[in-house]
Amino acid sequence: MNPHVDFHAFAPEIVLTVTIVAVLIADLFTDDSKLPARIAALGVLGSLVPVLTLAVDGQTRSLFGGAFVVDPFSLVLTGFFLVAGYVTLLLSFDYIGEGDYYQGEFYVLLLTSLLGMIVISSARDLISIFVALETITIPTFVLAGWRKHDTKSNEASLKYFLIGVLSSAVMLYGMSLVFGLANSTVLVDIHKYASGHTPALFAVAVFLTLVGFAFKVSAVPFHFWAPDTYEGAPTPVTAFLSVASKAGGFVALLTIVRLGFFPSGNSWQPILWVLAAASMTLGNLAALRQTNIVRMLAYSSIAQGGFILVPLAVAGDVRGNAAWQAVVIYILIYGAMNLGAFAAVIAAARRTRSAEISRLAGFGRTNPAIAVMFSVFLFSLAGIPPLAGWFAKFVMFRAVFDANTTVAVVLGVIAAVNSVIAFFYYSGVVRRLWFDEPAAGVELSSPRLPVGLSAAMGLMTAVILVVGVYPQFFARLGEIAFQRG
Amino acid sequence: MQLNEFLILAAFLFCTGAYGVLARRNGVLVLMSIELMLNAVNINLVAFSAFTKNVSGQIFALFIITIAAAEVGVGLAIVLLIYRNLHSPDLDEVDQLKG
Numbered sequence: 001m002n003p004h005v006d007f008h009a010f011a012p013e014i015v016l017t018v019t020i021v022a023v024l025i026a027d028l029f030t031d032d033s034k035l036p037a038r039i040a041a042l043g044v045l046g047s048l049v050p051v052l053t054l055a056v057d058g059q060t061r062s063l064f065g066g067a068f069v070v071d072p073f074s075l076v077l078t079g080f081f082l083v084a085g086y087v088t089l090l091l092s093f094d095y096i097g098e099g100d101y102y103q104g105e106f107y108v109l110l111l112t113s114l115l116g117m118i119v120i121s122s123a124r125d126l127i128s129i130f131v132a133l134e135t136i137t138i139p140t141f142v143l144a145g146w147r148k149h150d151t152k153s154n155e156a157s158l159k160y161f162l163i164g165v166l167s168s169a170v171m172l173y174g175m176s177l178v179f180g181l182a183n184s185t186v187l188v189d190i191h192k193y194a195s196g197h198t199p200a201l202f203a204v205a206v207f208l209t210l211v212g213f214a215f216k217v218s219a220v221p222f223h224f225w226a227p228d229t230y231e232g233a234p235t236p237v238t239a240f241l242s243v244a245s246k247a248g249g250f251v252a253l254l255t256i257v258r259l260g261f262f263p264s265g266n267s268w269q270p271i272l273w274v275l276a277a278a279s280m281t282l283g284n285l286a287a288l289r290q291t292n293i294v295r296m297l298a299y300s301s302i303a304q305g306g307f308i309l310v311p312l313a314v315a316g317d318v319r320g321n322a323a324w325q326a327v328v329i330y331i332l333i334y335g336a337m338n339l340g341a342f343a344a345v346i347a348a349a350r351r352t353r354s355a356e357i358s359r360l361a362g363f364g365r366t367n368p369a370i371a372v373m374f375s376v377f378l379f380s381l382a383g384i385p386p387l388a389g390w391f392a393k394f395v396m397f398r399a400v401f402d403a404n405t406t407v408a409v410v411l412g413v414i415a416a417v418n419s420v421i422a423f424f425y426y427s428g429v430v431r432r433l434w435f436d437e438p439a440a441g442v443e444l445s446s447p448r449l450p451v452g453l454s455a456a457m458g459l460m461t462a463v464i465l466v467v468g469v470y471p472q473f474f475a476r477l478g479e480i481a482f483q484r485g
Numbered sequence: 486m487q488l489n490e491f492l493i494l495a496a497f498l499f500c501t502g503a504y505g506v507l508a509r510r511n512g513v514l515v516l517m518s519i520e521l522m523l524n525a526v527n528i529n530l531v532a533f534s535a536f537t538k539n540v541s542g543q544i545f546a547l548f549i550i551t552i553a554a555a556e557v558g559v560g561l562a563i564v565l566l567i568y569r570n571l572h573s574p575d576l577d578e579v580d581q582l583k584g
Contacts, residue, residue, distance in 0.1 A: 126545065130552075138552075138555055138559055149570065152581050159582075173499055176526045176529035176533070177529065179542055179545065183537050183539055185542075228582035
């Protein structure tokens with residue numbers, strides 16, 4: 001007997017898997033170093049095609065006993081991950097090509113991690129969430145340590161690996177207890193179980209599971225690996241880790257809370273509240289005193305992660321889907337802003353040969369185009385209209401006001417104070433770019449920027465400006481994500 | 486045999502592993518401690534699965550065993566890399582990145 005398998009439903013995954021194999025084979029049999037990169041980019045764009053056909057079809061498809069579901073939510077996020085992956089490829093082409101690294105393997109690992117991400121947006125049970133999460137992280141352990149002979153890169157990889165594996169173990173222990181109590185790994189059944197009376201052990205299980213996720217999304221107090229890993233890893237990999245990999249963690253967290261633990265609010269709301277408040281506050285305060293731009297962006301992304309957690313933490317008191325929509329919209333906009341910021345860091349580092357903020361002094365006079373886009377990304381991260389970042393903050397605060405409970409309002413006040421603190425360090429960099437005298441020794445006339453890098457920066461700037469002026473575009477995506485298919 | 490006996494064994498193993506990860510400085514021993522934690526999870530899953538006659542726990546355990554092997558493969562490669570560059574498996578010596 002052959003079970004009926006809906007191949008259309010996971011066509012994006014199939015296209016990407018075929019691409020991974022093709023890249024590996026191409027790298028094995030040709031000396032043309034550009035070919036694997038071309039196949040990789042083409043494959044990522046190719047897997048967007050079935051995402052579009054599935055979106056046009058609009059039907060909710062549930063496979064493997066409800067473990068893998070293709071619905072509007074998963075399609076919106078699959079699309080986001082594929083675009084983010086493509087932009088990461090644009091950033092990597094020349095960085096990896098010039099560095100005398102193993103190119104083929106780099107793209108294979110990057111695409112494998114991307115495969116995990118598009119699976120996680122459809123995963124609807126504990127086993128598939130776990131497998132997808134590990135498919136995301138295991139290749140990134142290797143990518144973080146890509147510069148084999150650089151001890152800093154080794155250290156980045158080691159710290160990321162140890163924390164990543166430890167967090168998986170804690171998360172799995174929590175999941176095993178959830179399975180034992182609910183007697184099922186499918187989130188729908190866990191939802192049913194959580195609706196009834198749950199023993200105290202269930203709260204422990206939820207706590208351990210969420211702690212595991214907190215490591216993955218580098219929420220305070222489980223963040224200490226992030227700045228070190230981000231600094232030591234190659235910069236395109238850092239961009240990938242801080243956007244795609246982190247978003248993968250958030251998507252899994254959103255899915256497991258929304259579809260699994262939701263009815264048992266007392267077990268998950270306090271944990272997420274503390275994580276959100278601590279991430280925003282500590283992330284921003286630590287970012288204030290950084291002198292290295294990559295470390296600053298690392299702490300900034302921890303703080304932004306805190307902002308993403310805010311609507312999740314108050315979701316229990318928000319009617320309808322406003323809180324979930326806020327999370328998705330924030331993830332989409334954060335992705336564009338942070339990818340852009342890291343693209344600008346790579347572009348600037350090509351000229352200054354350094355990641356120190358002090359070396360960026362007067363960069364606006366020598367390289368105005370890069371500096372303008374860099375400023376756009378930083379101001380957007382700070383949340384200044386008319387750049388996209390303001391809309392992300394707006395939907396977050398709207399969720400807080402919808403909840404309208406004391407704890408939610410307190411969290412909203414913490415978020416508001418933190419938005420102000422964040423403005424200081426973002427604008428500090430912008431001030432340096434434009435108002436400081438150029439530092440001695442910075443090359444003024446340098447070779448042209450690679451096309452991929454310029455395209456990535458231009459694309460992200462366009463997205464940020466368009467969404468900032470016309471936020472309905474992403475707002476609509478947020479609505480679509482939670483429509484019944 | 487009761488379910489509790491298995492759960493207590495698993496909890497004990499998990500704590501031993503967690504202690505090992507935090508206290509050991511040798512990279513290989515840290516990896517072994519992580520394996521202990523993952524195996525504690527497997528004991529939990531298989532025990533629940535056997536007592537509730539729900540086979541998905543055993544499937545979960547199989548996936549964990551497979552992925553743990555992949556993780557340790559990557560982990561050993563990283564520890565080996567550090568041993569080559571620093572000539573020591575001591576993780577405390579890996580401390581260039583701070584702040």
